[in-house]
Amino acid sequence: MLAKRVIPCLDVHDGKVTRGVQFGVAEQGGLRNVGDPVELALRYNEQGADEMVFFDITATAHGRGTMVDVIERAADQCFMPLTVGGGIKSVDDMYTMLRAGADKTSINSSALAHPDLIRQGAEKFGSQCIVVSIDAKRVAPDKWEVFSHGGRKSTGLDAVEWAKRAVSLGAGEIVLNSIDADGTKAGFDLVITRRISESVGVPVVASGGAGSLEHMAEVLLEGKADAVLAASIFHFGTYTVGDVKQFLAKQNIAVRL
């Protein structure tokens, strides 16, 4: 049986893993430095992480160069799938990251600005390489809107519709990040996760809000997510990847132990 995946996410700023509390805080200097990305990747590799996501939160030219180095070093030592996101604006950027050792590239604002980038990437590298990451915010009791630029700009797009469009253009996976839940540790947004998961034929990775082991189980069961992505709870040592998987296994969720 296909296992549900547990994915630590590393936000990389200037070659260091950092963690802000909520959307937009990075720019205000509200970042906590939590370590070297390759060291953390190795630690999670040992803990049994199923994948690793590296996210370039500076997304400057200098930051990208640093990221290529991070990915190359991580890929030399971690024999598992690696995803890179942040600042990827073209097929060439995708190629640079894949060549460095990434297996997938994740696009967000650039896909919103140029949806055709999804198709171009999928045609060139295959859908399995193209992850579309969506930052969604609840704007009405039953409506979620897509935000771009790290959750700062409203796009007016409906989150479910955008997810469906991204998949029709060739996205092989959707990462759904709830702006409301991100950094709160109060649990994932189960409703929108489930809605998107049931609307698209590709895997959906739930992100934003993981604070407890129960939250992880909830979003996989009720939220119908295929994978969970989390940062803080792993970086600050609240739980190891192994703790999460052991707990999920006890809830009869298929995981790779």
Add this chain to the structure above:
Amino acid sequence: MIALLDYGSGNLRSAQRALLKVGADVRVAQRPEEIGDAHGMVLPGVGAFDDCLNAMRKQDLLGAAQDFIKTGKPFLGICVGYQALFEKSEEFNSCAAGLGLFGGKVVRFSERNGLKIPQIGWNQIRITKSDCPIYRGIADGSYVYFVHSFFPKPTDAGIIATQTEYGDTFASSVWRENVFATQFHPEKSQKVGLQLLKNFVELCR
């Protein structure tokens, strides 16, 4: 020395890194003459069936792979490098002929019961050939990493080395004589994958 065929496949570097990690001496070969006296060959792959075969043909690697397999030396195909060993693919608009080493064609998962395609992630292998040397030291039911929408259906069930469930039960790897091939990515399957590659590298000595 192991020849790793380079026809532009996305996972070339990952395969190279993993082979180096398990102690192999790797030579990346873009042309038949670079294969030389290799003791083993690895055909990596990610992406589309036609792209793989067309690129191999352009670099004269198709015939070179066929000739190498005839020598009886160990050969390992990965993902599309596995599918390429069959006759043809049902992949959209596919018209390329596979190597035809094995009978059967490459088909897509059927989209019933909300099955998500591609299959992305870790799934289990049921080892049906326990004497298969690349599975030495690997437990039945181990998890390995898959990324694919298509899989081959061998006409000769006797070559199936492992099976995996994803909607259908499919042949997740095959073995016949010196030819081994996996739908999953050993180079991305952590300890289990490295063990498999180590076993393969040992066969090449």
